[in-house]
Amino acid sequence: MNQRTHAWIALRAIKLLEDEGEVPRLLELLKPFSQEASIGAWIPDKRDAKLGGAQTQNHVFKIGVCRGPLRYRFIVSRTKLKNRLGPERLITGFLNKYKTILDNVWWRESYKADPSPGKHLANRAMALTINNIDMLILGNPQVQDLVPGRIRFINKVPTPTRCPAGQATIFFFMLSHFIADSLMPCHCDERDLSDYNNGLHMQLEKHWSRIVGTYFDEDKLTRPGLDDNDILNRAAAIDAKFGIDFEKRVPDMKSDDVWEEMVMLCRASFALASIIAPPDQWPYKPAPQKMAPYDMLFNQNQQGKDLLAEIDRVIMHDAVLNVAIIWKHIWTKFH
Numbered sequence: 001m002n003q004r005t006h007a008w009i010a011l012r013a014i015k016l017l018e019d020e021g022e023v024p025r026l027l028e029l030l031k032p033f034s035q036e037a038s039i040g041a042w043i044p045d046k047r048d049a050k051l052g053g054a055q056t057q058n059h060v061f062k063i064g065v066c067r068g069p070l071r072y073r074f075i076v077s078r079t080k081l082k083n084r085l086g087p088e089r090l091i092t093g094f095l096n097k098y099k100t101i102l103d104n105v106w107w108r109e110s111y112k113a114d115p116s117p118g119k120h121l122a123n124r125a126m127a128l129t130i131n132n133i134d135m136l137i138l139g140n141p142q143v144q145d146l147v148p149g150r151i152r153f154i155n156k157v158p159t160p161t162r163c164p165a166g167q168a169t170i171f172f173f174m175l176s177h178f179i180a181d182s183l184m185p186c187h188c189d190e191r192d193l194s195d196y197n198n199g200l201h202m203q204l205e206k207h208w209s210r211i212v213g214t215y216f217d218e219d220k221l222t223r224p225g226l227d228d229n230d231i232l233n234r235a236a237a238i239d240a241k242f243g244i245d246f247e248k249r250v251p252d253m254k255s256d257d258v259w260e261e262m263v264m265l266c267r268a269s270f271a272l273a274s275i276i277a278p279p280d281q282w283p284y285k286p287a288p289q290k291m292a293p294y295d296m297l298f299n300q301n302q303q304g305k306d307l308l309a310e311i312d313r314v315i316m317h318d319a320v321l322n323v324a325i326i327w328k329h330i331w332t333k334f335h
C-alpha cells in the first residue's frame with residue numbers, strides 16, 4: 001500500500017475506536033496527534049539517506065509451498081484459519097465463499113515464508129508492539145495520566161528522558177503500517193506475479209490510492225492547522241467508496257501473540273492472492289512463473305470487476321479493523 005492509503009487506514013482506525021467508545025483514554029492519546037503523527041504511517045516505506053531499515057521490500061512475508069523436512073508444521077487448515085480470524089474479519093467469509101477455487105487439497109498443503117533476517121513482517125510488528133508498550137510504561141506525566149495503573153519506579157526516570165504523547169502516537173502509526181501490509185496479498189505471495197515491478201502489485205496499490213483520494217496525501221495532511229475531528233470525519237467518508245459498512249465493535253485479539261496474529265493474517269492474504277490468481281493457472285515456485293497483469297484479472301469482464309470491488313472492500317475493511325484490534329490489544333495490557 002502506498003502513502004495515502006496507509007495514512008487513511010491508521011486515521012480510520014482511530015475513528016473506529018472512537019465510535020466504539022471502549023478505550024477512551026487511548027483515544028485521548030492518539031486523536032490530538034491525528035495530523036502530526038500521520039507521517040508515522042508511511043515512515044516504514046520511506047527511503048532515506050541514512051539507510052537503516054526503511055524500504056518497501058524490507059518488511060514482507062512472501063509465502064510459497066514448503067518442501068522442507070518439518071513441513072507438517074506449516075499446514076493451516078481452512079477451519080483453523082477461520083476460527084483463528086473470526087467472523088468479524090471479512091476475509092473469513094471471502095475464503096469460505098471461494099472454496100471451490102481453494103479446495104481441501106489446497107488447504108492440506110504446507111506453505112511457508114522464508115524472509116531474510118530483519119525483513120520478517122511479523123517480527124517487525126511484534127517488535128514495535130513491545131516497543132509501544134514500553135513507551136507507554138515510560139511515558140511522561142501526560143502519558144502516565146492516560147495509561148491505567150501506576151509505575152512504581154517512574155519517579156526515578158527523569159521527565160526529559162520519558163516518552164511524550166506525540167512520540168508514542170507516531171510509533172502507533174508506524175505499527176499500523178506493518179499491520180496494513182500484512183493485508184496486501186502481493187506482500188504475502190512469493191510468485192513473480194506479486195513482485196512490485198510486475199504490474200499487479202503496483203497497480204493494485206495505485207487503484208486503492210485513487211479511491212482514498214488526495215486529501216490524505218503527505219503534502220496535504222501535513223499542512224498546519226487541520227482539525228482532528230475534520231480529518232477523522234473525512235476518513236470515515238471514504239468507507240462508502242470502498243463499499244464498507246463497519247460494525248461499531250472491535251473484537252479482542254484471540255491470542256496474546258501479535259506475531260502469531262500477523263502470521264495468520266499473512267496466511268489469509270496468501271490465500272486471497274491464490275484466489276485472484278489460482279495456482280492451477282499461475283503455479284507456485286519452483287514451476288516456471290507466469291505474470292498475472294492487473295487488466296487481465298480485473299478489467300476484462302464484469303466478473304473481474306466484481307472480484308476487484310470485493311477484494312477492495314475485504315482488504316480495506318480488514319486493514320482498518322486489524323489496526324484497531326492490535327492497538328486496542330496493546331492498551332488492554334494495562335487493565
Ligand SMILES: [Zn+2]
Pocket residue numbers: 001044045055056059177181
Ligand atoms: Zn510497507
